[in-house]
Amino acid sequence: MNTHTPSPNTLVRQPETVLKQVFGYSEFRDGQRAVIDAAINGQDSLVLLPTGGGKSVCYQIPALVLEGVTIVISPLISLMQDQVAQLQALDVKAAYINNSLAREEQQLVYQQLHQGLIKLLYVAPEKVLQHDFLERLSHLNVSLFAIDEAHCVSHWGHDFRPHYFRLNELKQRFAHVPMMALTATADKATRFDIVEQLKLQQPYIHTGSFDRPNIRYTIEEKFKPMVQLLRYLKEQKNQSGIIYCTSRKRVDDIAEKLADAGFNAAAYHAGMSNEHRQFVQTGFARDDIQIVVATVAFGMGINKPNVRFVLHYDIPKSIEAYYQETGRAGRDGLAAEAIMYFDPADIGRVRRFFEDIDDEQRRRVEEQRFSAMASFAEAQTCRRQILLNYFSEYQREPCGNCDICLNPPKSFDGTLVAQQALSCVYRAQQRFGLGYIVELLRGANTSRIRDNNHHELSTYGIGKDKSSEFWLSILRQLIHQGLLSQDITQGASLRLTEAARAVLKGEYALQLAEPRLQAKHVYQDKLAQFNYDKKLFARLRALRKELADADDVPPYVVFNDKTLAEMAQLMPTNDSEFLKVSGVGFTKLNKYGGEFLTAIRHYLAKQ
Ligand code: ADP
Ligand code: ZN
Numbered sequence: 001m002n003t004h005t006p007s008p009n010t011l012v013r014q015p016e017t018v019l020k021q022v023f024g025y026s027e028f029r030d031g032q033r034a035v036i037d038a039a040i041n042g043q044d045s046l047v048l049l050p051t052g053g054g055k056s057v058c059y060q061i062p063a064l065v066l067e068g069v070t071i072v073i074s075p076l077i078s079l080m081q082d083q084v085a086q087l088q089a090l091d092v093k094a095a096y097i098n099n100s101l102a103r104e105e106q107q108l109v110y111q112q113l114h115q116g117l118i119k120l121l122y123v124a125p126e127k128v129l130q131h132d133f134l135e136r137l138s139h140l141n142v143s144l145f146a147i148d149e150a151h152c153v154s155h156w157g158h159d160f161r162p163h164y165f166r167l168n169e170l171k172q173r174f175a176h177v178p179m180m181a182l183t184a185t186a187d188k189a190t191r192f193d194i195v196e197q198l199k200l201q202q203p204y205i206h207t208g209s210f211d212r213p214n215i216r217y218t219i220e221e222k223f224k225p226m227v228q229l230l231r232y233l234k235e236q237k238n239q240s241g242i243i244y245c246t247s248r249k250r251v252d253d254i255a256e257k258l259a260d261a262g263f264n265a266a267a268y269h270a271g272m273s274n275e276h277r278q279f280v281q282t283g284f285a286r287d288d289i290q291i292v293v294a295t296v297a298f299g300m301g302i303n304k305p306n307v308r309f310v311l312h313y314d315i316p317k318s319i320e321a322y323y324q325e326t327g328r329a330g331r332d333g334l335a336a337e338a339i340m341y342f343d344p345a346d347i348g349r350v351r352r353f354f355e356d357i358d359d360e361q362r363r364r365v366e367e368q369r370f371s372a373m374a375s376f377a378e379a380q381t382c383r384r385q386i387l388l389n390y391f392s393e394y395q396r397e398p399c400g401n402c403d404i405c406l407n408p409p410k411s412f413d414g415t416l417v418a419q420q421a422l423s424c425v426y427r428a429q430q431r432f433g434l435g436y437i438v439e440l441l442r443g444a445n446t447s448r449i450r451d452n453n454h455h456e457l458s459t460y461g462i463g464k465d466k467s468s469e470f471w472l473s474i475l476r477q478l479i480h481q482g483l484l485s486q487d488i489t490q491g492a493s494l495r496l497t498e499a500a501r502a503v504l505k506g507e508y509a510l511q512l513a514e515p516r517l518q519a520k521h522v523y524q525d526k527l528a529q530f531n532y533d534k535k536l537f538a539r540l541r542a543l544r545k546e547l548a549d550a551d552d553v554p555p556y557v558v559f560n561d562k563t564l565a566e567m568a569q570l571m572p573t574n575d576s577e578f579l580k581v582s583g584v585g586f587t588k589l590n591k592y593g594g595e596f597l598t599a600i601r602h603y604l605a606k607q
Contacts, residue, residue, distance in 0.1 A: 011040065011065050011066070012064070012065055012066070012067065013064065013065050014065070015028075015033065015036050015040075015061050015065055016028075018061050018064050018065060019057070019061065020585065021585050021586050022064065022090050022091075022092065022585050022586070022587065023057065023090065023583075023585055024563075024579070024581070024582065024583045024584040024585035024588065025582060025583070026582070028057075029053070029054045030208065031047075031049070031206045031208055032054060032057055032058055032061075034204070034206060035047050035058045035180070035204065035206050036058060036061050036062055038178070038180075038204035039058075039059065039062035039066075039144050039178050039180055040062055040065065040066065041178075042176070042178045043178055043202070043203070043204050044178055044179045044180070044181075044200040044201050044202065044203040044204070045178070045179075045180045045181070045200075045203050045204040045205070045206065046150075046180075046181050046182075046191070046194060046195060046200060046203045046204075046205045046206070047180060047181070047182040047183075047206050048183060048184075048185075048191065048205070048206065048207045048208065048210075049182070049184060049206070049208040050184050050208065050209075050210045050211070050212055050327060051184045051212075051324075051327040051328065051331055052212070052305070052327075052330065052331035052332065052333060053184070053208050055148075055182045055184070056083065058180065058182065059072065059144060059146035059180050059182070060087070060092070060120065062143065062144050062180075063119050063120045063143065063144060063146075064092065064119055066143040066144065067141060067143065068116075068140065068141030068142055068143035069113065069116075069118055069119060069120070069121055069140055069141065069142060069143060070119065070120050070121070070142070070143050070144040070145075070146060071121050071123060071128065071137070071142055071144070071145050071146070072120055072121065072122045072123070072146045072148060073122075073123060073124070073125050073128055073145065073146065073147045073148060073167065074096075074122050074123070074124065074148045074149065075124065075125065075148070075149050075152050075159070075161055075164070075300065076300055076301045077096075077098050077099075077100050077124070078278075078281060078301035078303075079148070079149070079300065079301055079303065080096040080098060080122040080123075080124075081096065081100075082285075082301075082303045082554075083122060083303075084096050084120075084122060085553050085554075085557050086557050087120060089551075089553065089557045089558070089587070089588070089591070090585060090587045090588070091587040092119060092120065093112075093117055093118050093119045093120070094118070094119065094120040094121070094122070095109045095112065095113075095118050095120075095121055095122070096109075096121070096122035096123065097109055097110075097121065097122070097123050097124075097127060098122075098123065098124050098127060099124075109121075110136070113136075113140065114139070114140070116141075124163075125152075125161060125163035125164050125166075125167060126163045128167075128170070129163060129166055129167070129169060129170075134169075134173060137174070138173070138174075142174060142177050143177070144177065144178050144179075144180060145170055145174070145177055145178070145179045145180070146179075146180045146182065147164075147167060147179065147180065147181045147182065147198065148182055149182075149183060149300060150164075150181035150182055150183040150194045150198070151183040151184075151185035151190050151194065152164040153165060153167065153181075153193060153194055153197045153198060154185075154189070154190040154193035154194065154197070155193070159299070159300065164197075165197060167197075167198055168197060168198055168199040171198065171199045171200075171201075172199075179198065179200060181194050181195075181198055181200060181203075184324070184327060185320065185324065187320055187391065188392065209393060210323075210388065210391050210393055211384065211388055211393070211395075212326075212327060212330065213399075213401065214330045214333055214334060214335050214336055215326060215327075215329055215330050215336050215337065215338050215401075216335070216336070216337045216338065216401050216402060216403075216406075217326070217338050217383035217384060217387070217401075217402040217403065218337065218338070218339045218340070218383075218402065218403040219339075219340045219342050219377060219383065219403060220339060220340070220341055220342065220403075220516075221341075221342060221343070221469075221472075221473060221476075221515070221516060222341040222342055222343035222346075223468075223469040223472060223473075223517075224469075225313060225341050226254070226257060228341065229243070229254070229258075229311070229313070229341075230258075230261055232311070232339070233258070233263060233291070236308070236309065238264075238290055239290070239308035239309065240284070240287065240290055240291070240304065240306055240307050240308055241290070241291050241292075241307060241308055241309035241310065241311065241329075242291070242292050242293075242294060242298065242302070242307060242309075242310045242311070242325075242328060242329075243291065243292070243293045243294070243310075243311045243313055244294060244295070244296065244298075244310065244311070244312050244313065244314070244316070244325055245293065245294075245295065245313040245314055246295070246313075246314040247295070248269040248270070248271045248295060250313070250314075251267050251268070251269050251293050251294060251295055252267050252269075254267075254293045254313065255267035255293040258291060258293065263290065263291055264289060264290040264291065265289070265290065265291035265292070265293055266280045266283065266284075266289050266291070266292055266293070267280070267292075267293050267294070268280045268281070268292050268293070268294040268295070268297065268298045269294060269295040269297050269298075270295065270297040280292060281298075281301060281302075282554075284302075284304060285303070285304050285554040285556075286548070286549075286554045286555065287306075287545065287554075287555055296316075296321065296325070299324075299325075302328050303331075304328075304331070304554070304556065305331040305332035305556050305560050305561070306331075306332055306334070306556065306560070306561050307328050307329045307330065307331070307336065308329065308330070308334075308335075308336050308337065309329060309336060309337040309338070309339065310325055310326045310328055310329040310336075310337075310338050310339075311338075311339045311340070311341075312325070312326075312338075312339070312340040312341065313341055314341070314346060315340065315342055315343075315346050315347070315350065315373065315374070315377055316340075316373060317350065317366065317369065317370055317373065318366075318369035318370060318372070318373050319369070319372050319373050319376055319387065319390050320369065322340070322373060322376075323387060323391075326338035332556075332560050332561055332562050333562060334529075334561060334562060334565075335529075340377070342377045344378070344476050344479070344480065345434075345476075345486075345492075347374045347377075350370060351367070351370065354366050354367050354370070372390060376390070378480075380404060380409050380513065381398070381404060382395075382398035382399050382402055382404050382405050383399075383402035383403070383404060384398075384399035384401070384402050385398060385399065403516075407516070409513050409514065409516065410513070410514045411511045411512065411513055411514065412511070412512060412514050413509050413510070413511065413512075414474065414477075414510050414511065414512030415503065415506060415508075415509050415510045417463070417466075417474055417512070418474070418478060418483065418503050418510050418512065419503065419504055419506070420441065420459065420462050420463055421437070421441065421463070421471065421474055421475055421478060422478070422483065422484070422496060422500050422503060422504055423459050423504065424437055424440050424441050424457075424459040424462070424463075425437055425484065425494045425495070425496060426496060426504075427457045427458065427459045428440060428452075428454060428457065430493060430494065430495045430496065431493050432493055432494065433486075433491055433492040433493055433494060434472060434475055434476075434492070434494065436448070436449075437471075437475060437494060438468045438471045438472055438475065439468075440454055440457070440459065440460055440461075441459070441461070441462060441463035441464070441466075441471050442461065442463060442464050442466075442468055442471065443455075443460055443461025443462075443464045467517065469515065469517045470515050470517065473515035473516075473517075474512065474515065475494070477512050477513060478500075479494075481499075481510075482497055482499055483496070483497055483499050483500045483503060484496060484497065484500065485497050530565040530566060530568070530569050531569055532565045532566070532568035532569040533568045533569070533571070534568075535603075536567075536568040536571070536600065536603050537564060537565060537568035539599055539603060540564050540567055540568060540596065540599060540600075541555075541564060543595060543596065543599050544558045544559060544564065547592060547595065558588075558592060559583060559584075559588070559592070560583060562582070562583065563581060563582060563583030563584065566581045566582055566583075567581050567596065567600070571600055571603075571604065572597065572600065573597060573600060573601055573604070574597070575589060575593060575597075578593050578596070578597060
């Protein structure tokens with residue numbers, strides 16, 4: 001039994017009213033209302049929703065309808081700043097306390113706090129656990145503790161934070177205050193850890209679907225990745241995106257090449273100074289930088305809702321990491337893309353990294369996680385089905401919005417090309433690797449081939465009618481099917497296996513997958529669901545940037561793209577019409593209504 005039953009008059013306002021008047025939304029999303037009720041009734045809760053699922057509202061509304069102050073624990077300064085900026089734009093009394101504030105600023109926040117002027121206070125875990133801070137809290141009327149990014153409590157995740165581990169002290173000290181843990185991490189071990197570590201008491205658990213239907217998943221075979229990348233970016237028409245690579249060196253290298261090619265791109269990794277990283281992150285948030293090339297260090301702080309693509313230049317280490325990283329695309333619910341370049345040889349390379357991990361249990365966990373990632377990359381069935389099944393969300397139907405669904409793999413009788421490739425390996429005495437064999441097949445005129453007298457081989461140039469990408473793909477498939485093996489000790493030279501004999505003799509028809517030489521990236525109008533006026537949208541977008549720069553906030557703090565597109569569709573000309581646009585509440589009507597309505601009226605007058 002929960003002893004904390006608040007009397008009805010502690011509700012200052014109704015949740016629905018706050019949702020509409022403050023946030024400008026007319027309905028709760030699935031599950032939000034129940035979580036909010038749990039908090040209002042003093043019950044602990046665990047909220048598992050994907051990125052963009054609407055977690056913030058779950059604790060922001062209780063904070064606004066209950067008396068007292070809600071304490072939000074957040075792991076990163078940038079996240080706190082972002083949330084507070086968004087709340088302040090809605091005239092909600094929110095503040096944060098962290099080391100980026102000067103002493104006097106902190107004092108001011110404390111003063112307001114004790115005067116009951118703050119409804120939401122964001123703090124870092126290390127701060128909240130400090131003795132004097134806890135002391136302070138005990139003199140306040142704390143309505144709720146919200147633990148954002150709660151997966152940081154788990155040892156299994158790569159975001160582990162030691163201070164999160166100690167947050168259960170809050171539960172001991174403030175047993176009557178409900179605690180809400182929120183995360184977008186979907187794996188079960190982590191969920192279990194959160195309840196355990198935070199000592200949540202009979203929590204209400206809400207698990208939303210982890211599907212992100214607006215994200216299109218594509219895995220592209222890696223041939224000449226830089227060429228593939230440039231080709232892709234040319235189609236992106238100034239859309240915001242993130243490119244993830246595994247090493248700092250590669251990040252710097254690619255960022256430089258993109259800049260040389262005329263793209264508005266910047267690098268981000270842990271080897272850069274704090275100021276420099278901050279500069280890149282802010283520039284990206286404000287649409288001043290279009291593309292960020294980054295290591296996984298570019299992570300949790302990315303709250304930008306209009307990231308239109310996330311591209312993995314290298315295979316990530318686990319499905320969890322991949323899903324979290326791709327999840328940074330399309331938070332606003334508009335169409336977005338997740339693309340990964342995949343070279344099967346990278347699997348061996350990554351595996352060798354794990355050998356250096358001393359802790360045996362840790363190594364085994366990492367290896368297992370990577371195996372799952374590798375089979376995902378190699379699979380030829382609906383990408384989304386595999387991902388969701390991995391997170392125990394069984395999907396019966398293929399999704400219709402991944403590369404496999406949109407462009408199903410075709411197989412063909414590959415006996416002849418396999419014979420050509422295998423005999424070429426054989427004639428070259430099984431002493432050469434993939435690249436060289438491809439050159440031989442294509443009849444390349446290189447000094448290495450001439451030095452080896454290989455231009456005289458009968459197989460020299462037998463495949464010159466096909467591209468090198470084609471042959472690379474075929475050779476990789478032959479390895480995959482066990483007809484060729486790669487000897488890593490001998491410079492990755494290819495050798496025939498016993499099984500190759502039957503193919504060479506033509507004893508059966510070998511089915512191979514038709515190489516997918518160039519992924520079909522059909523350019524999507526990311527706002528296609530709105531039948532909006534594009535010219536007006538461009539005007540409103542420019543106005544938004546102007547207003548945002550004047551207030552020193554990212555454009556999405558003014559309005560997000562979805563709200564803007566709806567404006568360019570409905571074309572409101574007065575206050576009550578303006579309020580009907582999703583994402584427009586009273587505060588934003590008062591703050592920005594005048595300027596946006598004027599712009600729309602002007603535009604209409606000229607039509
Ligand atoms: P999360 O923290 O789960 O990643 P957010 O809380 O940032 O997601 O919400 C994602 C977007 O959805 C935000 O723009 C938010 O304002 C919007 N949103 C949240 N709840 C609703 C709702 N009930 N109706 C419409 N939009 C909503
Ligand atoms: Zn699919």
